[in-house]
Amino acid sequence: MSDPRFALLKEVIFRILTQGEWERQAELDLLCDEVLRQLPNDTLALYGSAFANMKRETAQKGVEAARKLNQIQPSADGSWIQGMNDVLAGGSGLSSFEKAAQGDPKYGRHVLLGQAIEAGTKIIEVADFKFPLATFNAQAIESTLYHLSGTLTEEDELLAIEAAWEPGKHILEIGALIGNHTAFFLRRLLPRRIDIFEMDEACIPYLEETIRLNNLGTVYQIHRQAVSSATPIPKADYFKIDIDGGEDETIPGLWPVLKTFRGGLLEVDKRNEALSGLVGKPVRRFDHGGYENWLLATP
Numbered sequence: 300m301s302d303p304r305f306a307l308l309k310e311v312i313f314r315i316l317t318q319g320e321w322e323r324q325a326e327l328d329l330l331c332d333e334v335l336r337q338l339p340n341d342t343l344a345l346y347g348s349a350f351a352n353m354k355r356e357t358a359q360k361g362v363e364a365a366r367k368l369n370q371i372q373p374s375a376d377g378s379w380i381q382g383m384n385d386v387l388a389g390g391s392g393l394s395s396f397e398k399a400a401q402g403d404p405k406y407g408r409h410v411l412l413g414q415a416i417e418a419g420t421k422i423i424e425v426a427d428f429k430f431p432l433a434t435f436n437a438q439a440i441e442s443t444l445y446h447l448s449g450t451l452t453e454e455d456e457l458l459a460i461e462a463a464w465e466p467g468k469h470i471l472e473i474g475a476l477i478g479n480h481t482a483f484f485l486r487r488l489l490p491r492r493i494d495i496f497e498m499d500e501a502c503i504p505y506l507e508e509t510i511r512l513n514n515l516g517t518v519y520q521i522h523r524q525a526v527s528s529a530t531p532i533p534k535a536d537y538f539k540i541d542i543d544g545g546e547d548e549t550i551p552g553l554w555p556v557l558k559t560f561r562g563g564l565l566e567v568d569k570r571n572e573a574l575s576g577l578v579g580k581p582v583r584r585f586d587h588g589g590y591e592n593w594l595l596a597t598p
Contacts, residue, residue: 308334312347327351331364342368411447412440422512423447427486429512433477433505438543442479456564456585456592457483467491468536471560473526473549476502478509480539480564485513492518494533498525528552538563550574563595 308330314320315327328351334344349364415423415432423430423446430446433439445452457480466489473496475481484490497506503523510519526532526542526549538560542549546567550557557563562582567574568590581593 302337305334305338309341309343312343316347316350324351339367412444415447425449425451428482429509430477430479430482431505431508431512435501435505439477439502439505442477445479451483452479453585453587453592456594457487459583459594460564461487464488468561469533470494471532471535471538472496472540473532473538474541474543474566475506476541477505478513480541481506482509482513484539485510485517485519486515489515490517492520492535494520494522494535496522496524496526496530496532498523526553532556534559536561538565540564541566546574561596565593565595567591567593 312327312330312334315323315330327347331344331348331351334341335348338344345364345368348360349368352360352364412434420432423432423443425446426449428451430442432446433443442452451457461483468488468490470484470488470490470493472481472484472493475495475497476499481493481495484493495506497503500523503521506521510521524530528549528551532553534556538557540546540550540563543566546565550565565574580596582596583594585592585594
């Protein structure tokens with residue numbers, strides 16, 4: 300961009316986004332409009348426009364900016380702005396954008412995602428782990444936000460597993476998303492083998508990339524299918540199950556096999572509390588609001 304005026308405008312847009320000057324949201328919208336009139340494919344201005352306008356009364360403008368950004372930034376594949384609107388939105392109905400605009404530091408991580416996309420980031424490094432930047436749904440965005448913040452999702456639980464772990468075991472993972480837990484298993488637990496069941500085809504390329512980036516020699520297999528009582532699952536030492544609230548339908552049929560394992564990590568929607576009498580002894584619970592993760596010792 301040769302015109303120094305536009306360079307200055309982009310500098311101001313970047314400062315508002317990165318310094319959290321949300322009281323300047325209206326100004327941000329005007330600045331982005333001015334840039335986009337001359338530079339309609341400018342990714343920083345599109346991101347700023349989407350951010351400034353993701354409010355109920357002007358949501359369509361924000362969505363249109365997001366769609367345009369998706370067209371020119373294929374790594375933001377399909378719904379990342381709309382997905383952000385869902386992430387952590389909570390019962391108030393306010394979007395995460397609005398909460399960020401109100402100065403809630405909990406939502407400042409969304410700015411990191413905007414910076415990463417503007418910079419063309421493809422791989423995120425978190426300590427000795429590496430992950431692809433993923434934005435295809437709200438859950439993937441949530442993982443990416445954690446990774447951009449320098450931590451793993453549910454890291455405290457993973458560390459609790461590691462504290463009692465013996466290398467060389469076989470892990471069964473049902474529900475992997477982009478492989479946050481998979482990467483930890485591969486690099487820190489050094490299992491003999493890991494079998495992963497993931498039914499969402501959108502996750503598979505990211506999961507495969509996560510494994511490629513973090514595998515130190517573990518034998519693995521990705522089973523691209525859902526799991527039910529009719530699914531033959533391999534005998535393993537340890538299981539991890541995260542299937543977004545479907546545990547009460549799935550676990551009873553699997554339990555005859557799972558109870559032969561040494562233990563597991565199970566995500567449980569709080570509406571499925573009745574599972575506590577079926578799935579072994581929860582030796583530790585991690586409360587995440589609408590759901591809990593249970594570290595289990597099988598009978």
